[in-house]
Amino acid sequence: MAHPLMFDADDPLLHRIRALCLALPRAAEKISHGRPTFYTTKVFAYYGASIKVDGVYVQHPRSFVVHPDEGEVLALAEEARCYRPAYLGPSGWIGVDLAADTDWEEVRELIEASYRETASARLVAELDAR
Known part of the structure; x- marks a missing residue:
């Protein structure tokens, strides 16, 4: 059974995240587990996620999930706007x-950092050559 869609296709925040992700070399989008997922050969970003609180999943539908280096993850984990997604x-x-006051340059940097962690050396070199 397919997962239900867990996002609004008209969400302007999704459109901004999508534009940032798909601007990276050979990046593509697919729907995985009901959410937009951005990848090359490996996933580097998701739009939306959830956390498990007392056995109940709490949705964070207007968020993005990335895999930057460990130091960045530890620093972000201290901020109230950040969370460790389930799974x-x-x-x-x-x-x-x-949120309304989102720093979109920071978002771009985090997405790019996650891309660099997951993309092949060839794709990272292509990004650096831009």
């Missing part, structure tokens, strides 16, 4: 809630 958190992923 992915123990593997080094971090979620960041989006």
Whole structure:
């Protein structure tokens, strides 16, 4: 049975995240577990996620999830806007809630850092050559 869609296709925040992700070399999008997922050969970003609180899943639908280096994850984990997503958190992923005052340059940097952690050396070199 397929997962239900867990996002609004008209969400302007999704459109901004999508534009940042798909601007990276050979990046593509697919729906995985009901959410937009951005990848090359490996996933580097998700739009939306959830956390498990007292056995109940709490949704963070207007957020993005990335896998930057461990130091960045530890620093972000201290911030109230960030969370360790269910299933992915123990593997080094971090979620960041989006708000009206979102710093989009920081979002771009986090997405790029996650891309660099997951993409092949050839794709990272292609990114650096831009």
